[in-house]
Amino acid sequence: MPISHPPRRTEPSPSPRRRSRTAGLLSAPLLLAGGLLAGGLLAGCLLTGCTAPAPGPAADEVIKAATQRLTDTCLTRQGLTPPQDGRSASPAAERQRIANALFGTGPAELSVTLPTGYTVRAHTDGCLAAAQQRLYGDQPAWFRASVVVNNLQPEAAHTRRSLAEVRARHRAEIADWNRLRAHALTEATTLLDNPPQTGTQRP
Numbered sequence: 001m002p003i004s005h006p007p008r009r010t011e012p013s014p015s016p017r018r019r020s021r022t023a024g025l026l027s028a029p030l031l032l033a034g035g036l037l038a039g040g041l042l043a044g045c046l047l048t049g050c051t052a053p054a055p056g057p058a059a060d061e062v063i064k065a066a067t068q069r070l071t072d073t074c075l076t077r078q079g080l081t082p083p084q085d086g087r088s089a090s091p092a093a094e095r096q097r098i099a100n101a102l103f104g105t106g107p108a109e110l111s112v113t114l115p116t117g118y119t120v121r122a123h124t125d126g127c128l129a130a131a132q133q134r135l136y137g138d139q140p141a142w143f144r145a146s147v148v149v150n151n152l153q154p155e156a157a158h159t160r161r162s163l164a165e166v167r168a169r170h171r172a173e174i175a176d177w178n179r180l181r182a183h184a185l186t187e188a189t190t191l192l193d194n195p196p197q198t199g200t201q202r203p
Contacts, residue, residue: 059181059185062185062188062189062192063135063181063184063185063188065188065192066131066135066184066187066188066189066191066192067128067131067132067135067188069191069192070127070130070131070134070135070191071102071127071128071131074101074127074130074131075098075101075102075127078101080094080097080098080101081098082098100126101126101127102126102127102128103123103126103128104122104123104124104125104126104128104129105123105125105126106123106125108121108122108123109122109123109124109125110122110123110124110140110143110144112143112144112147112148114147114148114151114154114155115155115158115159116151116154116155116158117158118151120147122143124139124140134187135183135184135187135188135191136180136181136183136184136187137180137183137184137187138180141176141180142176142180142184144173144176145173145174145176145177145180146177148170148173148177149170149173149174149177152166152167152170
């Protein structure tokens with residue numbers, strides 16, 4: 001049951017206060033894990049220039065599984081049922097409550113504007129943000145690093161620079177991405193090997 005949600009990407013806007021809303025609340029929870037895994041694998045290729053093996057899918061699966069466990073637990077504590085494949089669709093109001101609990105509500109607190117002109121936004125509240133904070137240790141830093149690293153290729157195409165040049169311009173973000181991802185893998189492995197006892201689980 002996928003639950004991970006990639007940050008929102010919006011079209012360039014003349015108004016810095018404009019923000020996007022997640023479209024398709026019914027399908028959003030089901031698209032999350034795929035985006036997380038694909039983003040991790042793509043970023044690994046971009047970081048190495050595809051001249052060395054990208055981060056193994058096993059690591060991505062561990063982080064994804066831990067994120068799923070944390071967000072499921074967070075939703076359950078709020079009396080919400082995590083969406084599952086094969087189940088009948090929940091009422092619209094229930095889907096809205098699940099989406100709000102997962103992704104947060106109100107104006108997005110985090111924002112990164114890319115050289116391509118796109119602005120990506122995310123919340124610091126919600127079960128997903130809490131899970132990322134638990135795993136990565138710094139959710140805002142992970143958001144910034146992952147947005148930049150996952151958009152190296154589009155930036156290269158937009159600025160007409162080589163991928164190597166773009167990677168060189170973002171050494172700091174790449175270093176943060178590697179550091180935070182390693183932290184998340186350690187935390188995820190520990191979480192999955194030693195799940196908290198019932199009643200003491202926390203995202």
